[in-house]
Amino acid sequence: MKIAVPVKFVPDLVEELTIDPGGTALDTSWLRLIINEFDDHAVEQAILLKERVGGQVIVAMAEAEGADDFLFASAAKGADQLIRLTGDFSSSNNHALARALADLLKELKPDLILTGVQAHNDLDGSIGPLLAEYLGLPYVGYVAGLTAAADMVTVRKEYAGGLIAEMEVKLPAVLGIQAAEQPPRYVAYSKIRQVMSTAKIEERAVASLDLSGGITISRMFQPEVTERATMMGGSPEEVADKVIEIFKELGTL
Amino acid sequence: MPIRETFWNIPHWAEVAQYITALITVIVFLYGVGHRILRWRKGRPEKRPGNFWTRVWLVVLQVFGQRRTLDETFPGLMHFSIFWGMFVLAIGTAFATVDWDVTHLFFNFQILTGWFYIIFELTLDVLGLLVVVGLGMAVYRRYFTRPARLQNFPVKALEWDDMYVLIMLSFITLSGYLTEGLRIAVTQPDWAAWSPVGNAIATAFLSMGDPTNQTLHLTIWSLHILTAFGVLASIPFTKLFHMIAVPANIYFSSTEPAGKLSAAKVEDGSGVKEWKQFTWKQLLDFEACTRCGRCQDVCPAYASAQVLSPRNMMVKLDEHLWEKTGGHTLHGDIVSAAELWACTTCRACVQVCPAFIDHVTTFVDLRRHLVDLGSMDKMLQDTLANLGRYGNSFGQSERTRAKWTQGVQPAVKDARRESVEYLWFVGDYASYNATLTDITRKTADVFQKTGLNFGILFDGERNAGNDVRRVGEEGLFEMLADRNSQALAKCKFETIVTTDPHTYNTLKNEYAWNGNRPNILHYAELLDQLITSGQIKFSNKLGYKVTYHDPCYLGRYNGVYDAPRRVIKATGCELVEMPRHGDRAFCCGAGGGRIWMDEKDIKERPSESRIREAVTLNGVQTFVVACPKDLTMYRDAVKTTGNEKDMLVRDLIELVYEAL
Numbered sequence: 064m065k066i067a068v069p070v071k072f073v074p075d076l077v078e079e080l081t082i083d084p085g086g087t088a089l090d091t092s093w094l095r096l097i098i099n100e101f102d103d104h105a106v107e108q109a110i111l112l113k114e115r116v117g118g119q120v121i122v123a124m125a126e127a128e129g130a131d132d133f134l135f136a137s138a139a140k141g142a143d144q145l146i147r148l149t150g151d152f153s154s155s156n157n158h159a160l161a162r163a164l165a166d167l168l169k170e171l172k173p174d175l176i177l178t179g180v181q182a183h184n185d186l187d188g189s190i191g192p193l194l195a196e197y198l199g200l201p202y203v204g205y206v207a208g209l210t211a212a213a214d215m216v217t218v219r220k221e222y223a224g225g226l227i228a229e230m231e232v233k234l235p236a237v238l239g240i241q242a243a244e245q246p247p248r249y250v251a252y253s254k255i256r257q258v259m260s261t262a263k264i265e266e267r268a269v270a271s272l273d274l275s276g277g278i279t280i281s282r283m284f285q286p287e288v289t290e291r292a293t294m295m296g297g298s299p300e301e302v303a304d305k306v307i308e309i310f311k312e313l314g315t316l
Numbered sequence: 317m318p319i320r321e322t323f324w325n326i327p328h329w330a331e332v333a334q335y336i337t338a339l340i341t342v343i344v345f346l347y348g349v350g351h352r353i354l355r356w357r358k359g360r361p362e363k364r365p366g367n368f369w370t371r372v373w374l375v376v377l378q379v380f381g382q383r384r385t386l387d388e389t390f391p392g393l394m395h396f397s398i399f400w401g402m403f404v405l406a407i408g409t410a411f412a413t414v415d416w417d418v419t420h421l422f423f424n425f426q427i428l429t430g431w432f433y434i435i436f437e438l439t440l441d442v443l444g445l446l447v448v449v450g451l452g453m454a455v456y457r458r459y460f461t462r463p464a465r466l467q468n469f470p471v472k473a474l475e476w477d478d479m480y481v482l483i484m485l486s487f488i489t490l491s492g493y494l495t496e497g498l499r500i501a502v503t504q505p506d507w508a509a510w511s512p513v514g515n516a517i518a519t520a521f522l523s524m525g526d527p528t529n530q531t532l533h534l535t536i537w538s539l540h541i542l543t544a545f546g547v548l549a550s551i552p553f554t555k556l557f558h559m560i561a562v563p564a565n566i567y568f569s570s571t572e573p574a575g576k577l578s579a580a581k582v583e584d585g586s587g588v589k590e591w592k593q594f595t596w597k598q599l600l601d602f603e604a605c606t607r608c609g610r611c612q613d614v615c616p617a618y619a620s621a622q623v624l625s626p627r628n629m630m631v632k633l634d635e636h637l638w639e640k641t642g643g644h645t646l647h648g649d650i651v652s653a654a655e656l657w658a659c660t661t662c663r664a665c666v667q668v669c670p671a672f673i674d675h676v677t678t679f680v681d682l683r684r685h686l687v688d689l690g691s692m693d694k695m696l697q698d699t700l701a702n703l704g705r706y707g708n709s710f711g712q713s714e715r716t717r718a719k720w721t722q723g724v725q726p727a728v729k730d731a732r733r734e735s736v737e738y739l740w741f742v743g744d745y746a747s748y749n750a751t752l753t754d755i756t757r758k759t760a761d762v763f764q765k766t767g768l769n770f771g772i773l774f775d776g777e778r779n780a781g782n783d784v785r786r787v788g789e790e791g792l793f794e795m796l797a798d799r800n801s802q803a804l805a806k807c808k809f810e811t812i813v814t815t816d817p818h819t820y821n822t823l824k825n826e827y828a829w830n831g832n833r834p835n836i837l838h839y840a841e842l843l844d845q846l847i848t849s850g851q852i853k854f855s856n857k858l859g860y861k862v863t864y865h866d867p868c869y870l871g872r873y874n875g876v877y878d879a880p881r882r883v884i885k886a887t888g889c890e891l892v893e894m895p896r897h898g899d900r901a902f903c904c905g906a907g908g909g910r911i912w913m914d915e916k917d918i919k920e921r922p923s924e925s926r927i928r929e930a931v932t933l934n935g936v937q938t939f940v941v942a943c944p945k946d947l948t949m950y951r952d953a954v955k956t957t958g959n960e961k962d963m964l965v966r967d968l969i970e971l972v973y974e975a976l
Contacts, residue, residue, distance in 0.1 A: 077706065077713050095713075097705075249690035249697045252704065252791025253586060 064118035064211060066109045067173035068142075069164045069194065070102035072127045073184045087280040091153075096127050101179025107243035108209070109177050110141040116211050118174075119143045123167060125152045125160060131264060132255075138262040139254040145262060150269035156277035157185055161193035163269045168198060173235065175216065180204045180239035187277045191239035201232055204239030318507040319429045320437075322416035324499055325533050334541055341545040348552025349560065355599065355637060362578075362595035366571035378566050384670045388610065394457065397450030402485065404443045405492070408436065409544075434510045441496075441511045447489045455482055465609025470628045471635045474607065477555045484547045491540035493517055498533035502526050558606045562671045565604035568597055569672040574663065575825035575873040578677055580684055580790040587684020587788060590646050591637055598678050599637060604671040605630035611665030611675060616903040616922035617658035623917065624658035626665040626675040633678070647682070653691060656683050660922070661786045661908030662868040667899050676786075683788030696787065699912040704792055707778035707799065709912060710748040717742075718774040720753045724760050731771030735808030738763075738770035738842075741823065743816035744779050745944035751951070752944050758973045759815060759839065765976060766852055770813070776803040780814075782822035782869070787909035797827055811835040813842050815969070817869035817943050818907070824874065838870055840880035840942045843972055847886045854975040857888030861935045862971075864891060865926065865950070866901035867943040880942050880968055887975035889940075892933050894926075902926050904949040911945060923953035931959050942968045 074080060074089060075097035081090040109120045122137045123146035124130055134145040148163055168176060176198075181189045195202035207227075209218040220228045221241050232238070295302050310316040323331050377383050382399060386392035415428045428436055458466055458478065469475055497517025500508050501524075508515045521529050551557055572578075580587060588594055611626035612618050618625050629651060636650045644650055659679045666674055686692060692700075702711035721728040731739045740763070746756040763770050781796035804812075812834055814820050824836040837845075846852040864884060870876045877898050884891050896902045905922035915921065927950060930939050939954075941947050950965040 077711065078715070246694065246697075249687070249692060249700060251586070251687050251690070251789060252795055253580075254688065254791070256791060 064112065064116055064175060065121070065171070065173040066112060066118060066175045066177060067121045067123065067168055067171055068102070068105050068109045068137075068177050069168070069190065070106065070122060070124045070133075070179065071099055071160065071182060071190065072096035072124070072130065072133075073099045073182050076183075082283050082285070087283050089283070096129060098133050099179050099182040101181055101240060103179075103247045104243040105177040105179050105240040106137050106140070106142070107245065107247040108240050110248075111244055112175075112209070112211055113141060121146065121171060121173065123148065123164065125155070125163070125269075126150075127152070134264050135259050135262060136250050136255050139250045139258040140248060145264045147264050147266050148269050149266050150272065152269075152272070154274070155272055156274055157187050157190055157193060158276040159272040159274045161190050162197055162273050164190070165194055165197035166269075167267055168194070175211070175234060176200070176237040177240050178237065180206070180241045186280070189239065191237050195237040198235075198237065201236045202239065203230065203232055203236070205241045206238045207240075207242045208244045209238065317430050318433050318505070318510075319426065320433065320505070322412050324503065325530055326537060327534075330534070330538065337541065337545045341549040344549040345551060348549075348557075352552055352557065352561075352603065356596040356603075358592050359594050359596035359599045360592075362597050364568045364570070364597065370571065371567050374569070375563050375567050378670070378672070379563050384668070384672075387668065387670075390453065390457065391608070394450050394453035397446045398454065398485065399450075401443045401445075401447030401450060401489075405440060405447065405489075408440045408443075412436075434507055437507070438510045438512075441513050444489055444493060445513060447485070451482060451486050451489065455486075458482070463609070465612045465627065466607075468625065468628065470632045474555075474631065478607075480550075481555050484543060484550075487543050488540065488547065491536050491543065495533060495537045495540055497521060498529050498536065501529050502533070555606065558604060558671065561600060561604040562606070565600050566672045568600065570674065573825045573874075574666075575821040575869065577680060577785060577826065580681075586688040587686070588646070588678075588681040589685045591633070594678070594681065598674075598681070601671075601673045601675075601678065602630050602634035602637060604673055605634060606671060607631055608670065610668045610670065611673075614664040614668050614900070614902075616660055616662055616664070616905055616925075619902075619925060620905065620920055620922050621658060621917050622919070623652075624655045629655065629675065629679070630673060647685060651682060653686055654916075656686060657693065657696075657913060658910075659908055660868075660903045660905055660910045661783075662903030663872045664868075664900070664903065667872055680786055680788055683786075684790060685788075687788040687790075693913045695914050696909060696912045699909075700784070700787070700789055700792060703779055703784055703796065707796065708744045708748055709779060710744060712748055714775045714778070717747050717777060718772060720747060720756050721760070721772070721774075724757055726764065728760060729769075729771030730774055731807045731809060732773060732776055732803070734771065736769050736771035737810050738768055739804070739807060739809035739812045740770050740772045741780065741812050741814040741816075741819055742772055742777060743814055743819045743944065745948065746815055747777075749944065749948060752947060755944070755947065755967045755969060756815075758967075759969045762843075762852075762969055762973055762976065766846055768846075771807075771809070773803055773807070778803075780816075780819040780822050782818040782826075783907065783909045783911075785822065785826070786907070787912075797822075801827060801829075809834065811837055811842075813837045813839055815839045815942075815944060815967075817867040817874075818945070821869040821873050838874075838876060838879070838942070840870070840883055840968060841876060843883045843968070844879035847883060852972070852976070854887060856975045858971060858975050860889045860938050860971075861892060862889045862938040862940050862966075863894050863930050863933055863936045864897070864940045864942075865894070865904070865930075865946060866897060866899075867941070867946055868901070868903050868907055870942060871901055872899055880940075883968060884940060884971060887971040889938070889971060892936050894929050894933065896929065902929070904943075904946050906945045906949050911949075921953060921956070923949040924957050926950070927953045927957050927959055927963060931957075931962050937963060939963050939965045940968055940971065941965060 075095045078093060078095050081093055083090040106122060113120050120142045121144040122134060122142045125148045130147055138145055176194060178191050180191060191204055192202050203218050203220055205221045206218045207221050209216045214234050216232050216234060218230055218232055218238060220230060222228060295305050382396045385395050412428060415426055420426045493513055494517060496511060496514035498521055500511065500514050500518035501521040551559060607627060609627045615626055617623065632650050636644065636646060656679055661676050663676055666676055699709050703709055706712060707714050729736055746752055778796045778799045780800060781793040784796060785793035812823060817838060820836065820838045862884060864880060866877060881891060902925065903922050904926060930936060939950060941950060947965060947967055954960055954963050954965055
């Protein structure tokens, strides 16, 4: 089975986020990128699948600081092909990224495409459904485990309230991974170093990005400090009385 | 003239039979030893450099002097008695044989005559008694007092091995005395009184008459000879092999600094997956183990959860080398991941082992394989990922590493920008742990009040990697060490100082420094020097009654015991030692990466045991530490043991700060 895993980097929340003077984007000078956690799970799920049924895992991502390290680490875990998209992604959005990835995937013709179900910087929708749309393939999101057959996979989709649905999906298909069947594995540095000397990262130039369908940010700002909260104790009746009093004070009643 | 016919009452055929038995014994013995040596040679190569005479002296001291064995009184004297008694008896017997069948037979010349013979008889007679006493102590200990450390057997058959040795040695000694007694009963020499034990036995047999006694003598002599040769031949196949393996293991023990862990053996950095990947020295370690269990008694992992017993590990590993069937895998069947992760690398086991086994190196080599598989605790995995990404175990941005310096006046110098005398390598805990910021600032304050010209690396510093290495993540350790070395290479300084013993250890013993290692000091050493030179002058005498906890990586690993004690005394405190102190100090439980792992199935945390030990000291209400991790470990332990009112955990620097 040929499994493609398009992944992306997102801002690392360990660093304090600051807004660019323009007020519509993050200040990139202090920005540090990290793999989207769900994408990391998608890679793990792909490797698990490969270990179970055999096949080939392709990890692809847009170029970014640290991208090579991530790709090599994926290879050390068991990925077979590493692809880095090159081009100017500074003003990219998910629509544009999905289109660029779709072009690549049309060429690769994988049986299965696994990607993180979401990312914390998905401003214009998540990558998975967009990819499915551009490729004309079925999509199932919030997947936490799957079993593969010859031309179909059975996926376990998580719903709110602890419900799980099992559904069959005809291949090829795009799946949004919520969680791999086991947490992403640790890969020793010595292994990554070994891989660096043997594995190759293929470069694919993306000539121009098509941003259409994305959103326009009019203002980006830090959460505004609100009035402090007050905890009210006492019986429900007493609390209700207090609440009414407060509302009266505020003039809302 | 006092003399004796060595083969008195022994017919010629029996004497010849004895030499044939001896020849067979030698062949079996050599076959067995050769087999063992070939087994060791299946291990990986490992160089053991060092001075020949230093090594020989160590063997003399430890084997003939029984130096470490005597660290424990009862077992020490027990072993000392058996060792010296059996040693002299064996040499004496061989000597008498040579005297009779070589010098007398071929040259008609005997050494064992006259007064020399008398002294010889007396010595052997008395030393035989020493063996009896030693064996008696051993039987009493193993089968009556039954200390816990001799009880748990991962391999049941070894109980018989222990018993075999005691029975055989007892039989040899007693049958030897009987033979002597019967001879004296018949020959009744004038000098019989010089063999007090033999003579006493003789009196018991006098009434039986000469012919009976002579028959009995020949029978017992034959049994004595057969048993003695049997035991000699069995040396390579039983516990007795320690007579060869232990001196060899002591001879080949490492002369490198204790804090320098040997690098990963396999070229790609991965650890030991199967036994042939151990070095020959590690295989020798396993075979040298006598199962005495001293390591188990001092092991904090064993004390807290009883998952890991260093003794049982050695026993199981040795057994694994020799098993012919079963097809057991080293990882999983023989040693479990839980055992391996339980080790705090405190080195207490290595310190007490009379056979000079290096357990910790073996555990780390096995851990390296687990890391290679990515098989580890989730918390540890996250920590390693954080260390790789941010250079610290807290998963915080490296940009905030020096956040604690905000507001310190005058501003702490950036050693990357200006040259300093002391480069302070702050370390993760002192930098990031919010509850330690106050202590870190006090350290800066003391340094400044003392007029030290010091600076730090700010966000150029990374975790030094001591415990990353001991977790078994060699590649990550190398990366961290490279980063730090590069940052340090760009700075101008004379001495590195750190408050963290773990950092101190790896900087001092494991960083390459390209042959140009700077002076590296633990702050206890620096404070001690500054007090001695008069640069630090105290205006207050504190007058507290305190106890001090030796950090493993400062004490056992680097031998720094006196400096912190002198500092404590200089602040006017009275130091009361805990029962376990100095090289016997009990680990806090944090080392070797344990602080980054979930504590599962813990009965009593090592740190809690330590606090309970401290509160028994009369009038001591201050527990002084010299390690940032200790501060967090023991502050917790004081709370969890409910001793918050009775014991205050304080850093060494707090005493100095207060006394200034």
